[in-house]
Amino acid sequence: MGWFGDTVDSIKSIQIRQALTQAINLGLIVTSALIIWKGLMLVTGSESPVVVVLSESMEPGFSRGDILLLHMNKDPIRAGEIVVFKVDGRPIPIVHRVIKVHERRDTGEDYVLTKGDNNPDDDRILYAPGQRWLQKHHIMGKAAGFLPYVGWVTIIMTEKPIIKYIIIGALGLLVITSKD
Numbered sequence: 001m002g003w004f005g006d007t008v009d010s011i012k013s014i015q016i017r018q019a020l021t022q023a024i025n026l027g028l029i030v031t032s033a034l035i036i037w038k039g040l041m042l043v044t045g046s047e048s049p050v051v052v053v054l055s056e057s058m059e060p061g062f063s064r065g066d067i068l069l070l071h072m073n074k075d076p077i078r079a080g081e082i083v084v085f086k087v088d089g090r091p092i093p094i095v096h097r098v099i100k101v102h103e104r105r106d107t108g109e110d111y112v113l114t115k116g117d118n119n120p121d122d123d124r125i126l127y128a129p130g131q132r133w134l135q136k137h138h139i140m141g142k143a144a145g146f147l148p149y150v151g152w153v154t155i156i157m158t159e160k161p162i163i164k165y166i167i168i169g170a171l172g173l174l175v176i177t178s179k180d
Helices: 002-044 152-159 161-177
Strands: 050-052 067-071 082-085 094-103 110-115 139-147
Touching: 002 067, 002 161, 067 082, 082 110, 152 161
Parallel strands: none
Antiparallel strands: 050 067, 067 139, 082 094, 082 139, 094 110
């Protein structure tokens, strides 16, 4: 083949190595993100340590698009705390304030009633049919802090999927075309 054939083989070899390096780097980025998420789950004790406020029901305290940082511990839930809970049959968690706590004397288990700060009535209409109180297993976490408006990126990508695909495509293009 000679000089030309050796040069083509050399270029192919470099391109294969570059593609493998980029694939490994992408894998490391995804793995790192998952490790960080799992680490946050362990540290906070919450199955979802970060949530986005999706509605105006908690205004003026929290606005749509705010990110809440959650934690969950053994301390009892108290009236006035902001919790994130999941109701049976609803895939999206809800962020609302605890307005009443009821302790059953026979079992010692706490039951809580919630309400959005901007809503006129309590959340019983949001609970599963026949459910009047939330139990501990419904609570995903208590609000420990928040980042205002940072969650708008998530809301926009959910409501306008084309934006999500453009961002993913741009990031993919960046990974493919990067030299390192």
